[in-house]
Amino acid sequence: MKAIIPVAGVGTRLRPHTFSQPKVLLNVAGKPIIGHIMDKLIAAGIDEAIVIVGYLGNMVEDWLLKHYSIKFTFVHQPDLLGLAHAIWMCRQNIIENEPLFIILGDTIFDVDLESVLKSPFSTLGVKEVDDPRRFGVAVTDGKKILRLVEKPDTPVSNLAIVGLYFFRQSGSLFATIDHLIHNNIKTKGEYQLTDALQLMIEAGETFTTFAVSGWYDCGKPDTLLSTNKTLLEKNITTKEYPGCIIVDPVFIADNASIKNAIIGPNTTIGEGSRITDAIIRDSIIGSEARVVHIMLHHSIIGSSAIIAGNPHEISVGDYSEIQVG
Ligand code: UTP
Numbered sequence: 001m002k003a004i005i006p007v008a009g010v011g012t013r014l015r016p017h018t019f020s021q022p023k024v025l026l027n028v029a030g031k032p033i034i035g036h037i038m039d040k041l042i043a044a045g046i047d048e049a050i051v052i053v054g055y056l057g058n059m060v061e062d063w064l065l066k067h068y069s070i071k072f073t074f075v076h077q078p079d080l081l082g083l084a085h086a087i088w089m090c091r092q093n094i095i096e097n098e099p100l101f102i103i104l105g106d107t108i109f110d111v112d113l114e115s116v117l118k119s120p121f122s123t124l125g126v127k128e129v130d131d132p133r134r135f136g137v138a139v140t141d142g143k144k145i146l147r148l149v150e151k152p153d154t155p156v157s158n159l160a161i162v163g164l165y166f167f168r169q170s171g172s173l174f175a176t177i178d179h180l181i182h183n184n185i186k187t188k189g190e191y192q193l194t195d196a197l198q199l200m201i202e203a204g205e206t207f208t209t210f211a212v213s214g215w216y217d218c219g220k221p222d223t224l225l226s227t228n229k230t231l232l233e234k235n236i237t238t239k240e241y242p243g244c245i246i247v248d249p250v251f252i253a254d255n256a257s258i259k260n261a262i263i264g265p266n267t268t269i270g271e272g273s274r275i276t277d278a279i280i281r282d283s284i285i286g287s288e289a290r291v292v293h294i295m296l297h298h299s300i301i302g303s304s305a306i307i308a309g310n311p312h313e314i315s316v317g318d319y320s321e322i323q324v325g
Helices: 033-043 057-067 083-088 171-182 193-202 221-234
Strands: 002-006 048-053 071-076 100-103 107-110 122-128 136-140 145-150 159-167 207-211 214-217 250-252 257-263 267-269 274-281 283-285 290-297 306-308 321-323
Touching: 002 033, 002 083, 033 057, 033 100, 033 107, 048 057, 057 071, 083 171, 083 193, 107 159, 122 136, 136 207, 145 193, 145 207, 159 193, 159 207, 171 193, 193 207, 214 221, 221 267, 221 283, 250 257, 257 267, 267 274, 274 283, 283 290
Parallel strands: 002 048, 002 100, 048 071, 122 207, 250 267, 257 274, 267 283, 274 290, 290 306, 306 321
Antiparallel strands: 100 159, 107 214, 122 159, 136 145, 136 159
């Protein structure tokens, strides 16, 4: 089965890191966000990925082709006109009415995907949330979806739609997006997938929901760091470095150099990075970075950045150089 993965976005909320790297290539718990997604898709039997690329798309293409051998089709979305538009760009690559799985490129998930892909109906991934006001939610009758409500002021449902969509027959999805585009129906300036889904439900199409037990957002620095922590906790590997204290969970790339340091908990150290005389916790350090004589927490350090000195909370993009004190 094919999966569509839209990753064309600019990732503005993760600047400065996304100035030089696409969001989906940011390292979380030892591999890029999209690596976590691909591993789960392939394990569930997805054998072809249609990846919608745009901003820094060549980097995404190169990384995927280097690391995975399933069939990839890259579709370029030149203007970011919204998620529905991104999916519509793939219409030539879909055989009429074939089933389809769509997952947002910044959503790492834990779900029994094999069962989802066998669903007799189209079905949307949902997660119960305490405060639904920030999300699009699904109102159900216990079995099927009655309607979707974007960021509800009144508590109509706490089932947030989290970016995983399975379409049993994709034909009506493309026909509905076609309708949005030809009638210029936009919300907040974009062609929204939620608007297409709502029209499909109003037209009588059956949608059910499936529970996404683990949903790890990577869209903002805070959520990237908390996802890093959660994923590290799920896969604890112990490593020792002479003269260093390692507080699990951590991911330290095999070729990283760690000297006279306390690393962890909840810390990722990328490929080829060199850490000396440092204390680092709750942080992500990219590849080939150099971190010297510093105490860091709750920090994201880009690849090839050099950090020396003693600030305590910092967010620094690729190739930056900071020397304090
Ligand atoms: P987001 O709006 O959350 O991601 O879209 P973004 O645009 O990359 O991030 P910010 O808001 O600027 O910080 C969710 C997913 O949909 C893709 C994005 O790449 C992301 O993976 N997307 C969104 C597209 O591919 N095309 C679009 O037109 C819109």
